[in-house]
Amino acid sequence: QKKYRTWLIDYVDAWVGRMKRNGDIIPSNIGLDGTIGGETDGKWYGGTYGWGFTVIVPQTGGLAHRNRQYWGFVGMMNAYFLTGDDKYLDAWRKQTARVNAQKKVIDGRDMYPRMYGDDGWYNWVPQPYSFNQLEIYYLSMKPGDRRYLENDAWLKFLDGDNNSYAEQALRRDLAEVRRRAAAMDGDTTTPDTRLADDPAKYNPAQVTALRQLMVAGLDPGRRASVWHTRLRYFDPARRRAGIPDDCAAMIDRMTDSTTRVRLVNTNQLESREVIVQAGSYAEHTIHSVQLGDTTTRFKGPTVRVKLAPGAGGTLTLTVDRHSRQPTMHFPWDRN
Structure with missing residues (x-):
């Protein structure tokens, strides 16, 4: 519904604005009056699970750095999903660049911060800040967003450079x-x-290979993300979702x-x-389908394929991504 779409976009736009006002870093506390750090004495990095949220673990007495601000990118993804506007991805690109710009050499190694407190940046690690980089690239498909993903086996497979990946996965x-x-x-x-939650580690369900290979989809996780898939x-015949x-x-x-x-x-x-749909929610438009030497042109979110007994084929779809308003209606229920 339009009112929910408007609410979501307005909400995420407000956070994009806060990031800009805070030097391209998402603040982890907003006061009830709307000010950055309004409930933490003006500290933008304050608040539970914020940039400065380091706590003592009762069981061990050790320190745990629990900055969870990167979870907020789900909101940016949802706004991009509805609009296709790159500004929601660019806000996170700028944050990544700002954090990594704090790099310094410690004991001869490049080190990057993960936390910020009263004394500035801390919790230095040898890996660059790259949270949500796969998600950014998946949505944008811009070569520049492949930075930090050079060794991703799945992406190499999709490039044609890792042909054994499917079986290995x-x-x-x-x-x-x-x-x-x-x-x-x-x-x-x-x-x-x-x-x-102790038995959770024994959950035998494994869907990574199916998710990547069948629909070319991201892991939706458990934090309010919709499922982003290419197909x-x-x-x-049975009027249901699924192959x-x-x-x-x-x-x-x-x-x-x-x-x-x-x-x-x-x-x-x-x-x-089988009906092949472009996008989890028909948010992409298919412009052509190639089978062998034959290319069929049309315009829509789905293509219907008939497979003879024991038959198969390779289809190459030309798509215009994020060109349609997403819908949860199944293909046969749309106008």
């Missing part, structure tokens, strides 16, 4: 399923001796304006139909 996920299931069987704790599949039974899909190339997907019907007796 699937095998890795399956091995992790087996490892966690075995660990669950070997757990000796009892309900009265463990915390409620999504629907089963028109039809017996079908498989793999995205093996992706650029700013193209997506290459392999579709296969493993059923040797029956044909299958």
Whole structure:
């Protein structure tokens, strides 16, 4: 609904403005009067889980640096999702540059800060500040945003430089399923001796390979992010989301304006139909589909593909990303 879209954009715009007024760094405290640091004696870095939130761990007595301001980028992603406006990504680019500009040499090594307190920057580590860099690049697809991602195996695969990645990723996920299931069987704790979230480490569900290879999607996490994917599949025969039974899909190339997907019907007796949608919520527009030497041109968020028994093919879609208003309606429920 328009009112919710307007509210979200206005809310995120307010935070973009605060970042600009605070030297391109997102403040971790805003007073009830709207001032930066208004509830922490004017300290922009104050507040729980803010830039200066270092606490003593009761169990160990050691210090824990718990700056969680990078979680706020989800809001920027949501605004970009609705508008395609690069200013929401650029705000975070500028913050990354400002933090890394504080670099200094300690014991002969370049070190970068993660925290800010009364005495300035602290908690120096050898890795540059690069939180949310994959998400920024995924949304922008600008070469400059690949900085800090030079060794990302999935992105190399999508570039055509790591052809063994698909098999390796699937095998890795399956091995992790087996490892966690075995660990669950070997757990000796009892309900009265463990915390409620202790068993979470045994959760055997592993979807990284499926998420990356089938839909070329980001990890949505658990902090209010929508699911950003390049493609999504629907089963028109059963009128449900998801790829039809017996079908498989793999995205093996992706650029700013193209997506290459392999579709296969493993059923040797029956044909299958699949609707391929550009974007999780039809936010992208497909302009052409190439199959072999044949290119079909049209304009819309979906393409319907019929797969003969045991057949498959490779489709290259030309897409205009973030060119449509997202919708949660399924393809057959749209006007």
